Amino acid sequence: MYDLEKIGKEAKKMASYVRRLASSEKNNILFACAESLEENIAQIIYANDKDMANADPSRGAFNDRLKLNEQRVKAMAEGMRKVARQDDPTGETLYMKSLPNGLKVGEKRVPIGVVGMIYEARPNVTTDSFSLCFKAGNACVLRGSREAINSNIVLVKILQDTLESLEHPREIVQLIEDTSRETAREFMRLNKYIDVLIPRGSAGLIQSAVENSTIPIIETGVGNCHIFVDDSADLSNAVPLIINAKTQRPSVCNSCEKLLIHINIAERFLPIICRSLSDAGVEIRGDETVCGTFEKIIPATEDDWYTEYLDLIIAIKIVDNLEAAIEHINEYSSGHTDAILTESYTNANDFVEQVDSAAVFVNASTRFTDGEEFGLGAEVGISTQKLHARGPMGLTALTTTKFFVLGSGQIRK
Amino acid sequence: MYDLEKIGKEAKKMASYVRRLASSEKNNILFACAESLEENIAQIIYANDKDMANADPSRGAFNDRLKLNEQRVKAMAEGMRKVARQDDPTGETLYMKSLPNGLKVGEKRVPIGVVGMIYEARPNVTTDSFSLCFKAGNACVLRGSREAINSNIVLVKILQDTLESLEHPREIVQLIEDTSRETAREFMRLNKYIDVLIPRGSAGLIQSAVENSTIPIIETGVGNCHIFVDDSADLSNAVPLIINAKTQRPSVCNSCEKLLIHINIAERFLPIICRSLSDAGVEIRGDETVCGTFEKIIPATEDDWYTEYLDLIIAIKIVDNLEAAIEHINEYSSGHTDAILTESYTNANDFVEQVDSAAVFVNASTRFTDGEEFGLGAEVGISTQKLHARGPMGLTALTTTKFFVLGSGQIRK
Numbered sequence: 001m002y003d004l005e006k007i008g009k010e011a012k013k014m015a016s017y018v019r020r021l022a023s024s025e026k027n028n029i030l031f032a033c034a035e036s037l038e039e040n041i042a043q044i045i046y047a048n049d050k051d052m053a054n055a056d057p058s059r060g061a062f063n064d065r066l067k068l069n070e071q072r073v074k075a076m077a078e079g080m081r082k083v084a085r086q087d088d089p090t091g092e093t094l095y096m097k098s099l100p101n102g103l104k105v106g107e108k109r110v111p112i113g114v115v116g117m118i119y120e121a122r123p124n125v126t127t128d129s130f131s132l133c134f135k136a137g138n139a140c141v142l143r144g145s146r147e148a149i150n151s152n153i154v155l156v157k158i159l160q161d162t163l164e165s166l167e168h169p170r171e172i173v174q175l176i177e178d179t180s181r182e183t184a185r186e187f188m189r190l191n192k193y194i195d196v197l198i199p200r201g202s203a204g205l206i207q208s209a210v211e212n213s214t215i216p217i218i219e220t221g222v223g224n225c226h227i228f229v230d231d232s233a234d235l236s237n238a239v240p241l242i243i244n245a246k247t248q249r250p251s252v253c254n255s256c257e258k259l260l261i262h263i264n265i266a267e268r269f270l271p272i273i274c275r276s277l278s279d280a281g282v283e284i285r286g287d288e289t290v291c292g293t294f295e296k297i298i299p300a301t302e303d304d305w306y307t308e309y310l311d312l313i314i315a316i317k318i319v320d321n322l323e324a325a326i327e328h329i330n331e332y333s334s335g336h337t338d339a340i341l342t343e344s345y346t347n348a349n350d351f352v353e354q355v356d357s358a359a360v361f362v363n364a365s366t367r368f369t370d371g372e373e374f375g376l377g378a379e380v381g382i383s384t385q386k387l388h389a390r391g392p393m394g395l396t397a398l399t400t401t402k403f404f405v406l407g408s409g410q411i412r413k
Numbered sequence: 414m415y416d417l418e419k420i421g422k423e424a425k426k427m428a429s430y431v432r433r434l435a436s437s438e439k440n441n442i443l444f445a446c447a448e449s450l451e452e453n454i455a456q457i458i459y460a461n462d463k464d465m466a467n468a469d470p471s472r473g474a475f476n477d478r479l480k481l482n483e484q485r486v487k488a489m490a491e492g493m494r495k496v497a498r499q500d501d502p503t504g505e506t507l508y509m510k511s512l513p514n515g516l517k518v519g520e521k522r523v524p525i526g527v528v529g530m531i532y533e534a535r536p537n538v539t540t541d542s543f544s545l546c547f548k549a550g551n552a553c554v555l556r557g558s559r560e561a562i563n564s565n566i567v568l569v570k571i572l573q574d575t576l577e578s579l580e581h582p583r584e585i586v587q588l589i590e591d592t593s594r595e596t597a598r599e600f601m602r603l604n605k606y607i608d609v610l611i612p613r614g615s616a617g618l619i620q621s622a623v624e625n626s627t628i629p630i631i632e633t634g635v636g637n638c639h640i641f642v643d644d645s646a647d648l649s650n651a652v653p654l655i656i657n658a659k660t661q662r663p664s665v666c667n668s669c670e671k672l673l674i675h676i677n678i679a680e681r682f683l684p685i686i687c688r689s690l691s692d693a694g695v696e697i698r699g700d701e702t703v704c705g706t707f708e709k710i711i712p713a714t715e716d717d718w719y720t721e722y723l724d725l726i727i728a729i730k731i732v733d734n735l736e737a738a739i740e741h742i743n744e745y746s747s748g749h750t751d752a753i754l755t756e757s758y759t760n761a762n763d764f765v766e767q768v769d770s771a772a773v774f775v776n777a778s779t780r781f782t783d784g785e786e787f788g789l790g791a792e793v794g795i796s797t798q799k800l801h802a803r804g805p806m807g808l809t810a811l812t813t814t815k816f817f818v819l820g821s822g823q824i825r826k
Contacts, residue, residue: 016743016767097788103777105787112799113769191623195799210604214623216630216800237822244824330429352817354429356526364516364820373825374518374816375510386525386608386813387629388801400799403787404765407777409650411657412786 002178004186007141008114008193010171014139015113015195018172021137023088029166030084030131034077036162037127037155041073047154048123051147061251066121066147076127079378083131086377089395090137104406111137112400113195116215118143118184120201123151129198130159130173132380136398139172141194143187145201146179153177188213195400196388200381203308218389218397220381223253223336224308225366228325228351229273230342231264237363238269238341239276245339245365247280251310253382254337254369258305259316260325266318270294277314285315305332322347326354333357335384337369358384358391415591417599420554421527421606423584427552428526428608431585434550436501442579443497443544447490449575450540450568454486460567461536464560474664479534479560489540492791496544499790502808503550517819524550525813526608529628531556531597533614536564542611543572543586545793549811552585554607556600558614559592566590601626608813609801613794616721631802631810633794636666636749637721638779641738641764642686643755644677650776651682651754652689658752658778660693664723666795667750667782671718672729673738679731683707690727698728718745735760739767746770748797750782771797771804 018026037044048068055063089109096106115138117129126144133140144152152175160170176187188197191214198218199209209217227245229238245256261269266289274294277284284290285300300315305328307315319325329338339361340351348362359369369392371379376394383389389397431439450457461481468476502522509519528551530542539557546553557565565588573583589600601610604627611631612622622630640658642651658669674682679702687707690697697703698713713728718741720728732738742751752774753764761775772782782805784792789807796802802810 016769019769020767099786099788103781107804210627216798218800234822241822241824248825348819354433356429356432357815359816359818361818362820364818364823365825367825368516368818368823369816373512375512385629387631390813391520391816400803402770403772403782403804405772405774405777405781406761407775409647409654410777410781411654412661412778412780 002176002183002186004176004183004190007174007176008190011114011139011141011174012193014169014172015111017169018134018139019111019113019137026088026135026137027084029163029168030080030135032166033127033131033159033162034080034084036158037073037077037080040154040158041070044068044073044151044154044158045070047150050150055147062121062147066123066151068123068151072124076124079124079128080131083135083378086135086395088135089399094401101410102408103410106404106406107401108404109396109399110402112398113138114193115140115398116143116187116190116194116197117141118187118197118199118201118205118209120145120205121147123148123155125200126152126155126175127159128378132378132395133398134172136395138398141174141176141187143176143184144179149177149179184208185212188215191215198381216388218381218383218393219385220383220393221253222308222334222384223255224258224306224332224334225254225256225336226258226260226329226333226338227256227366228260228319228322228329228338228340229262229265229269230322230340230344230347231262232344232347233265233341234343234363235265235269235272239273241341241363241365242273243276243280245367246277246282246314247312248365248367250312253308254366255310256366257307257309257314258332259314260319260328261316262325263318263320267293270316274316281312283313285313287317289318290316308334322350326351330354330356336382337361337366339364339366358382415589415596415599417589417596417603420587420589421603424527424552424554424587425606427582427585428524430582431547431552432524432526432550439501439548439550440497442576442581443493443548445579446540446544446572446575447493447497449571450486450490450493453567453571454483457481457486457564457567457571458483460563463563468560475534475560479536479564481536481564485537489537492537492541493544496548496791499548499808501548502812507814514823515821516823519817519819520814521817522809522812523815525811526551527606528553528811529556529600529603529607529610530554531600531610531612531614531618531622533558533618534560536561536568538613539565539568539588540572541791545791545808546811547585549808551811554587554589554600556589556597557592562590562592597621598625601628604628611794629801631794631796631806632798633796633806634666635721635747635797636668637671637719637745637747638667638669638749639671639673639742639746639751640669640779641673641732641735641742641751641753642675642678642682643735643753643757643760644675645757645760646678646754647756647776648678648682648685652686654754654776654778655686656689656693658780659690659695659727660725661778661780663725666721666723667779668723669752669779670720670722670727671745672727673732673741674729675738676731676733680706683729687729694725696726698726700730702731703729721747735763739764743767743769749795750774750779752777752779771795
C-alpha cells in the first residue's frame with residue numbers, strides 16, 4: 001500500500017512553511033529550478049527516452065505530447081522564469097473597514113495551502129504545476145500519468161534537489177510515484193490534507209474526479225464551443241473567423257466544434273461556409289437541412305451535439321432564431337466558450353446575458369479564451385465550473401481569502 | 414422512486430428565467446412573499462403543530478428550533494424584506510480592458526444558476542434560502558428535514574402561490590418532499606442540473622455531502638474556535654472577553670470551545686479564569702497541568718481537542734509559546750475562527766499570518782464572526798472551506814463570474 005497518508009501529512013506541514021516565504025525567496029527558488037532543468041537536460045531526456053520506449057506506438061499525437069527534447073526542456077525552464085516574474089497574488093488586502101464598535105475587519109488574499117494535481121501525459125505540466133502552485137504560496141502533490149512516470153520522477157527530483165541545495169525542504173513538491181488507478185482514487189479522498197484538487201486531462205479523468213473526489217475540485221478544460229451566425233451577421237467576416245476558430249489549432253479546447261446558422265441566411269451562407277470548411281479539410285456533419293444543401297455531409301446524431309471532437313470535424317445546425325440558438329447552447333455546450341456573430345445590438349446583448357458559459361463572445365474567434373490572451377499571465381487551466389474560478393485561471397485561482405479582525409478587547413453584546 | 418430528474422430539469426429551466434428578471438421584479442416578488450407569509454400565519458402554525466406533535470419529546474433544544482409561532486413567522490417575513498432591500502450582487506462589471514488587437518475583455522458578476530440546499534430542522538432556513546438564492550438570481554431546490562416536512566411543504570406552497578399570483582413560474586423554488594436518506598443521496602448526485610450544493614446543519618450532514626456529492630459543495634458552519642492567551646496579553650480584558658466568547662450563546666459555531674494559555678502566565682491566570690468560567694456555569698476540561706491547579710477539572714482526551722461542544726463546556730491547554738499555540742490550532746481547529754489575546758505587535762502579526770482559519774482575531778471575542786456583524790448583510794452561512802467563499806458568506810457567495818469578449822471580427826494569429 002502506497003503511503004499517501006504520509007505524503008498528505010508532509011504536504012500540510014509544507015503549506016505552513018511555504019506560506020511564510022517572502023516573494024523574493026519564492027522567485028529565487030523558481031529561477032534556480034529553471035537553471036537546474038537546463039543543467040540537467042541530458043538526464044531528463046534520458047528518462048523521457050525510457051517513457052518513449054514504453055509508449056504505445058499507435059498513439060501518435062499522444063506520444064508527441066509525451067516527447068521531450070532540448071528545446072522543450074528549455075521552454076519548461078522559460079515557463080518557470082515567466083511565473084517567477086509575475087506578481088505575487090498573495091498578501092493583497094482586498095478591503096478593510098472599521099465597525100461602529102471600533103473593530104477593524106479586513107479581508108486578504110492568502111495561499112490555499114495544499115494543491116493536488118492529477119494529470120495526463122505532458123511532462124511539462126509537472127514543472128508548470130509546481131511553479132504556479134509555489135508562486136501562489138502553496139505546497140503541492142502531483143500525480144502524473146503512468147506513461148510519463150520516468151520523466152516525472154527525474155523532473156521532481158531536480159526540483160527537490162534544487163530546493164534542498166537552497167536549504168528548503170524537499171517535500172514542498174511531492175510526486176506520487178504509484179500510478180495505479182487505486183492509488184489515484186485514494187489520492188482523491190485525501191481531503192484531510194489537500195485543500196483543492198485540479199484534474200487536467202481527458203473528460204474521463206475529470207469525470208472520475210467528479211465522481212470520486214472528497215477534495216473540492218476545479219473542473220478544467222472540456223470544450224464544446226459554438227458559433228452562432230445570426231441573420232444580421234457580417235458574412236464577409238464570418239467565413240475567415242469560423243475557419244480560424246475551427247482550424248487554427250483543432251486539438252485544443254477553445255476551438256469551434258459546432259456552428260449554428262440562422263434559418264434566414266441558411267440558403268445564402270451554407271454553401272459558402274461548407275465549401276470553405278471542406279476546402280480547409282474539415283469533415284462536416286449536419287442536421288437534415290444541412291445534409292440536403294451540400295454534398296458529402298454526414299448526418300449528425302444526438303451525440304454529435306454533445307461531443308468535443310478535438311479534430312478537423314464540425315457539426316452544423318440550422319436554428320429558427322436567437323432564442324433557439326441560446327437554448328441549444330445552454331443544453332449542449334460544456335460552458336467553455338460560445339460566440340455570436342451579429343450586427344444587432346439587442347441580439348449581442350441578449351446572447352451575452354443569456355448564454356450560461358464561462359466566456360461569451362461577440363464577433364471574435366473562440367480561440368481567444370486563454371489566460372495569456374486575456375492578460376492573466378501563465379494559466380492554471382480553464383475552469384468550466386462555476387464555483388471559485390470560471391474561465392481562464394491565473395495565479396489568483398490558486399489563492400483563497402481570510403478575514404482578519406483587529407480589536408482592543410471588544411465583546412459581543 | 415421520487416422524480417428528482419424532473420425537479421432538476423425544471424430547476425435548470427428556471428435558472429434561465431430568474432437570470433433575466435430585473436432587480437425590481439425580484440424585490441417585488443420578495444416583498445409579496447413576505448406579505449403572504451404574514452397573511453398565512455395560522456396555516457403555517459397549523460402545519461408546524463403537526464411537526465411538533467411528531468417530534469421526539471426528549472430533544473428539547475432541537476424541538477425549540479423546530480417550533481414556529483406568530484413572532485417567528487413575522488421574523489421570517491422581515492428577513493425576506495431585509496434581503497429584498499439589499500443591493501443586487503449581479504450585473505456588476507468587475508473590470509473591462511482593451512487588448513492590443515482591439516478586443517474588449519470584461520468580467521462580470523452573474524447568478525450561479527441552480528442552488529441546492531440541504532438542511533436540518535429550522536423551518537426559517539426554507540424562506541431564508543429561497544430569498545437569498547432568488548435575490549442573487551438563482552433558482553433553488555430545497556431539501557429540508559423529515560422533522561420539519563409539514564412546515565416546509567406549507568411554506569414552499571405559499572412562496573409558489575405568490576409567484577404564480579404574480580405570473581411567474583412556481584418552479585422557481587422547489588421542495589423535495591421525500592425526506593428519505595436515499596433521496597438525499599440521489600439529490601447530491603444531480604450535478605447535471607445543480608451548480609452548487611450548500612449543506613447546513615450538523616457535522617454528520619456536512620460529512621455526508623463531502624462523501625457523496627458530485628455537485629460542488631460549500632461546507633458551512635462547523636466551529637471549534639480557539640482563544641490563545643499570550644504572555645503579553647492584557648489580562649484584565651482577557652476574563653470578560655473569554656466569558657463572552659464562551660457563554661454569550663454557547664450553542665453557535667462562533668463560540669469559544671478551546672482556551673490555550675501561555676505557560677509564563679499559567680500560574681497567575683489559570684485560577685482566575687477557571688474560577689470565572691466555573692462561576693458562569695462552564696464545565697472545564699484540561700490537560701495535566703490545568704487539572705493540577707484547579708479543582709473539579711475533567712482530564713481532556715485527544716478527542717476533546719477536536720470537538721465542537723456547542724454547550725457550556727471548554728477545554729484548556731497550557732502551551733510553551735506562540736509557535737506551539739499556532740501549531741495546535743492548525744492541527745485541531747475546524748478553520749472557522751481563532752483568536753489571540755496579546756499586546757505584542759510581532760505576535761499579533763505572526764498569529765494573523767500563520768493561523769490557517771477563515772477568520773483570525775486579535776483582542777476580540779470570537780462571537781463576532783457573522784455576516785451581519787461584518788457588514789455583509791444577510792448571511793448564507795459561514796464557509797469553512799477554502800474554495801469559492803471563506804468565512805461569513807453574503808449574497809455574492811451565491812454568484813459566479815463570466816468573461817465577455819466584444820470584437821469586430823478578430824481572429825487568432
